[in-house]
Amino acid sequence: MSGSGSGSVHVALLPSAGMGHLTPFLRLASLLVQHQCQVTLVSPELTVSFAESELMSRFLSAFPEVNQIQFHLLPFDTATANSTDPFWLQFEAIRRSAHLLSSLLPSLSPPLSALITDVTLISSVIPVTESLCLPNYILFTSSAKMFSLFSFFPTASSSASLDAEILEIPGVLPIPKSLIPPLLLVPNSLFANIFMEDSSKLTKLNGVFINTFEGLEVQTLEALNGGKVIEGLPSIFSVGPFMPCEFEKRDQLGATLKWLDHQPAESVVYVSFGSRTAMTRNQIREIGHGLLRSGCKFLWVLKDKIVDKDEEEELDQVVGHEIMKRIKKQGMVVKTWVDQGEILGHKAVGGFVSHCGWNSVTEAAYHGVRILAWPLHGDQKINAEVVVMSGLGMWVRSWGWGGEIVVKGEEIGEAVKEMMGNESLKTKAAEVKEAARKAIDVGGSCEVTFRGLINEWKSNN
Numbered sequence: 001m002s003g004s005g006s007g008s009v010h011v012a013l014l015p016s017a018g019m020g021h022l023t024p025f026l027r028l029a030s031l032l033v034q035h036q037c038q039v040t041l042v043s044p045e046l047t048v049s050f051a052e053s054e055l056m057s058r059f060l061s062a063f064p065e066v067n068q069i070q071f072h073l074l075p076f077d078t079a080t081a082n083s084t085d086p087f088w089l090q091f092e093a094i095r096r097s098a099h100l101l102s103s104l105l106p107s108l109s110p111p112l113s114a115l116i117t118d119v120t121l122i123s124s125v126i127p128v129t130e131s132l133c134l135p136n137y138i139l140f141t142s143s144a145k146m147f148s149l150f151s152f153f154p155t156a157s158s159s160a161s162l163d164a165e166i167l168e169i170p171g172v173l174p175i176p177k178s179l180i181p182p183l184l185l186v187p188n189s190l191f192a193n194i195f196m197e198d199s200s201k202l203t204k205l206n207g208v209f210i211n212t213f214e215g216l217e218v219q220t221l222e223a224l225n226g227g228k229v230i231e232g233l234p235s236i237f238s239v240g241p242f243m244p245c246e247f248e249k250r251d252q253l254g255a256t257l258k259w260l261d262h263q264p265a266e267s268v269v270y271v272s273f274g275s276r277t278a279m280t281r282n283q284i285r286e287i288g289h290g291l292l293r294s295g296c297k298f299l300w301v302l303k304d305k306i307v308d309k310d311e312e313e314e315l316d317q318v319v320g321h322e323i324m325k326r327i328k329k330q331g332m333v334v335k336t337w338v339d340q341g342e343i344l345g346h347k348a349v350g351g352f353v354s355h356c357g358w359n360s361v362t363e364a365a366y367h368g369v370r371i372l373a374w375p376l377h378g379d380q381k382i383n384a385e386v387v388v389m390s391g392l393g394m395w396v397r398s399w400g401w402g403g404e405i406v407v408k409g410e411e412i413g414e415a416v417k418e419m420m421g422n423e424s425l426k427t428k429a430a431e432v433k434e435a436a437r438k439a440i441d442v443g444g445s446c447e448v449t450f451r452g453l454i455n456e457w458k459s460n461n
């Protein structure tokens with residue numbers, strides 16, 4: 001694609017499915033706007049969840065200068081995808097339609113300086129950017145540690161290292177096999193297929209953005225950028241932590257924040273397992289008992305279904321009437337979308353029971369809120385390891401993967417009490433917050449990275 005010649009920078013972003021992917025994309029888009037880039041958002045016509053369409057429309061109203069183009073996805077036979085997860089099926093639908101970008105992108109004006117797509121789209125987007133001579137970047141939506149596994153995966157698979165009890169990735173702290181996302185070890189699962197196909201093409205990219213910072217993952221970042229993990233990787237830009245933005249706030253959520261306003265400083269434990277992790281009824285009830293036993297005040301967000309469109313039952317039915325009565329005296333429980341950025345930044349919140357979705361971890365880091373890690377699926381144990389190693393939180397490893405066992409209320413209560421009472425975690429979380437703020441301050445690593453990139457894109461024009 002020929003340059004604009006005028007020195008202006010125009011970047012297109014193509015996110016994938018789920019709030020865990022869309023949210024960091026929109027935060028990255030708003031950073032690019034702040035740095036005077038023109039931004040085009042390529043968005044699939046239909047989203048999987050209500051939360052995604054709601055966030056997208058908030059973003060577009062807050063940034064009228066951002067151009068949106070709808071991306072029509074081709075129908076495909078989901079039986080051929082080796083997954084039943086609605087978000088993974090959407091990843092696959094986008095992958096299978098990505099070639100359509102070849103005719104969509106050249107019509108944009110001014111001509112594009114770069115395309116930033118989701119990590120799950122690498123191999124399907126490369127032929128497009130190569131034919132258009134367009135610089136191709138990805139936003140990796142998990143930790144740098146998870147990225148080290150991603151980039152090392154083809155080497156590990158070919159050398160049978162994945163069979164060992166501990167995976168040794170050069171320059172990175174060893175990863176016990178028990179931390180590796182189980183589906184990665186299932187041959188032919190959609191997850192393993194996409195991982196394998198995409199990771200072997202990383203060297204063809206112009207760069208990789210990761211929502212992380214040195215205060216959280218210095219060793220891994222140095223190993224990746226120092227060529228230790230694999231040779232020929234493009235630059236890894238740590239541009240985090242992404243801050244929750246103004247456009248994400250929802251007005252009607254006053255109730256949780258009002259409740260927090262009446263609680264003493266740092267007395268409340270916030271409990272949430274992200275946007276797409278549903279717990280079994282048994283586990284939900286044990287969590288309720290556990291929180292009561294902890295003796296702490298709590299704000300608990302629960303989900304009964306993976307996709308919000310499927311939620312049907314009332315809170316009382318899910319939690320149980322009896323326990324609900326007791327909960328109301330000690331805490332607050334909701335089954336709606338909450339404003340997590342605001343909650344983690346509230347002075348009443350002292351701790352976070354989190355599944356360690358990467359956005360949640362970086363939001364906690366940004367606000368200096370200590371974590372009790374309870375990873376359940378996918379990349380979450382790898383992220384939990386980062387939480388522990390950075391000092392931001394603790395993790396009861398015996399709780400296993402989601403659904404493996406029902407963790408008893410007694411254990412949950414003890415762990416919550418320990419996390420809330422642990423002074424050294426509190427101090428360490430405050431240090432992580434300081435490092436996070438430094439990274440995104442004026443003249444910090446984030447700004448330096450964007451300035452450098454924008455200059456490079458301008459000079460290519």
Ligand code: UDP
Pocket residue numbers: 018019020021023272273274275276277301336337338339340341356357358359360361363
């Ligand atoms: N989130 C929120 N309110 C909710 C649930 C989730 O604001 O009720 C946000 C959370 O702050 C984070 C994102 O949704 O930005 C979830 O991403 P994460 O990577 O933590 O986990 P995932 O949902 O992908 O498992």
Ligand code: UDP
Pocket residue numbers: 085086181182183184191276277278306376377378379401
């Ligand atoms: N899942 C979930 N939350 C997540 C990731 C996955 O509820 O953040 C569900 C998903 O819908 C699927 C199952 O957990 O049905 C397994 O998903 P995953 O890809 O994480 O496989 P795992 O590695 O946990 O076996």
